[in-house]
Amino acid sequence: MPEQDPDIRRHNFEEVPFGYTPELAQLEAERCLFCKKPKCIEGCPVNIDIPAFIRLIKDGDFSGAARKIKEENTLPAICGRVCPQEEQCEIVCVTGIKDTPVAIGRLERFAADYERENNLIEIPDKAPATGKKAAIVGAGPAGLTVAGELAKLGHEVTIYEALHQPGGVLMYGIPEFRLPKAIVNSEVEYVKKLGVKIVYNAVIGRYMAVDDLLQDYDSVFLGTGAGLPYFMNIPGENLNGVYSANEYLTRSNLMKAYRFPEYDTPIIKSKKVAVLGGGNVAMDSARTAMRLGAEEVSIIYRRSRKEMPARIEEVHHAEEEGIILELLTNPIEIYGDEDGWVTGMKCLRMELGEPDASGRRRPVPIEGSEFDIEVDTVVVSIGNGANPLVPQTTPGLDTNKWGNILADDNTAATSKPGVYAGGDIVIGAATVILAMGAGKIAAAAMHRYMMGIPEPEPALEEESSKSKKKK
Amino acid sequence: MNNILKKRILADDMKELVVESPQIAKVRKAGQFVIVRANETGERIPLTIADADAEAGTITLIFQEVGKSTMLLGCFEEGDSILDVVGPLGKPTHIENFGTVVCMGGGAGIAPLHPIAKALKEAGNRVISIIGARTEDLLIMQKRMKEASTELLISTDDGSFGVHGFVTDILQSLIDKGEKINLCFAIGPIPMMAAACRLTKKYDLHTVVSLNPIMVDGTGMCGACRVTVGGKTKFVCVDGPEFDGHEVDFTEMVKRSRAYLPQERESKDRFIHEGGCCHK
Secondary structure, X not given: OOEOOHHHHOOOOOOOEOOOOHHHHHHHHOOOOOOOOOHHHHHOOOOOXXXXXXXXXXXXXXXXXXXXXXXXXXXXXXXXHHOOHHHOOOOOOOHHHHOOOOOHHHHHHHHHHHHHHOOOOOOOOOOOXXXXXXXXXXXXXXXXXXXXXXXXXXXXXXXXXXXXXXXXHHHHOOOOOOOOHHHHHHHHHHHHHOOOEEEOOOOEOOOEOHXXXXXXOOEEEEOOOEEEEOOOOOOOOOOEOEEEHHHHHHHHHHOOHHXXXXXXXOOOOOOEEEEEOOOHHHHHHHHHHHHOOOOEEEEEOOOOHHHOOOOHHHHHHHHHOOOEEEOOEEEEEEEEOOOOEEEEEEXXXXXXXXXXXXXXXXXXXXXXXXXXXXOOEEEEOOOEEEOOHHHHOOOOOOEOOOOOEOOOOOOOEOOOOOEEEOOHHXXXXXXXXXXXXXXXXXXXXXHHHHHOXXXXXXXXHHHHHHHHHOO | OOEEEEEEEEEOOEEEEEEEOHHHHHHOOOOOEEEEEOOOOOOOEEEXXXXXEOOOOEEEEEEEOOOHHHHHHHOOOOXXXXXXXXXXXXXXXXXXXXXXXXXXXXXXXXXXHHHHHHHHHHOOOEEEEEEEEOOHHHOOOHHHHHHHOOEEEEEEOOOOOOEEOOHHHHHHHHHHOXXXXXXXXXXXXXXXXXXXXXXXXXXXXXXXXXXXOOOOOOOOOOOOOEEEEOOEEEEHHHHOOEEEHHHEOHHHHHHHHOOOHHHHHHHHHHHHHOOHHHHO
């Protein structure tokens, strides 16, 4: 797929890949074997009929392809950009055995973009009104999915969103150059056109309690997302110039600090930035720092390249843009000056030992390998804990020892009747598409609950949902 | 939504807005705050809820104009509305009948102190409030603080009104007189809270402070508001805003509050240069 030149794009916030032209999309679609038993559908957490939409692209019915995707996935332009297709649908693609797999993600993006750019978006037929009402907490990927699904089934849906904009992590977390906010807004607009109402600035757990929602609604979905950012717990983490990735990205993405002073929210102008962590969020932070004008940006990760949780494509893009990977390195102290500003960092070299609980080889410090690096900004990107606001204020809602809400794999039901949950608040920090998968499961179960339809036998379902979970 | 029903200028740079916000007015408790964003390009800033009227569905915001965002908000008039008001945020004050409670407020810190003093008095405490400002003209909420307290004492730095000196001087004289105090609240500029805590620590007098650091989301997601309390990092928005003042690292707080000074100056200068309120 054609994309912006690295030397140019590292200075702007515009999207990196340009997307397929119709000709390129059709060429790519022709590579699909249209398998009788398509493995790609099973690989997709929301079970999009992939061969069917690819066939429509091949036949030149691009908006038909978009509508086909939307039967299963309300947010295709988003998923086409941020889904890890290489470990879901594309990894099982039969074409991929001897050649590169069909670029399913890029085709999904193409179909959705084509439909949007040509104003061809149509609102599907909805089921007749049921008279039932559902409240959704959080307008992120999980919440938007549940809302869209329930609205199509004829329910009245209201989303309560804590921030002043919809999208959750799609808006505050993922940068413009990877997911343009106009696209998020457009897909949210689609969900609203299905009849979903969104109330902004409503922090459930403070503004209203879940029990208050249960007075007015027949069921409630909790999709509050990732919560409190983790820090390293090393000396110097409260110095000026140390950010959580959440804060760094929120300032830049949601608050548009990259356009300061046109926008009022500031962000520190850095020269040398160290980003701690090896996930997609770390890549996003590093690439944001580069675009904000930093001279040197390093990613400090304690294991090797092989163990990095980030998508290969993201690491590749980051390296192309000149970001340095400091692998097998662990920071142990952040140095500061007397005014409280970061001046540098003390690090340790690591080597890989035996595999740990996650199956990845455990990093072990090499004795006497301490060394100092000069930095003025540190972005800590090592994950998030659960936000306590909803669990603390909702009697009868069970959580695990980390504070994540406990929800059934097959129904997303929590311990509290009528209350369902999914996304990062249940499984910890994961992906957009896994949150959406959970949203679909929850929507189906909430529909049954509100309509008094008995739960189906779980026997077969269990197997498939478990295997999906592991990804 | 968020219509401004009433605006008052309390002092030179201190403004009061009564804002229509029925749900927040209904559920907010003493000690809680809101985050506001004035307009589309605005930043999210935390502001104290100085008072609320559940029946009228209004909350009262009091703020000092210190930078662009507060100056911009100060330009809003009756009939205007604030784009975003989020809350109530933070944990409410722990209220019970402690006995005699001293409530110290300095400058704009009198605003968050007011609902706390009021709630403490309603819970049966003997509330001795000590409020202070640089000079008489900058002293706010005198009448309301008098109503919210059993006794009200006032100081000004220049002696233009009340005791010549600081609120801590008044507290010292209460202690010297042998006043039996069960609990202290100290809310105001960081140096004032630090001074109050240095004093009360000598007498082992438990002191609660309410912190107002830089915040972004206010729901625990970003960690901008972290502060060291008792050697541990806390998030003011979800763990606070109130903490044991004897445990707070005020030196670190001062440094962190200066993280964006150059940008704050740039923003403010630009705002003034472009005509100030005309750019609402």
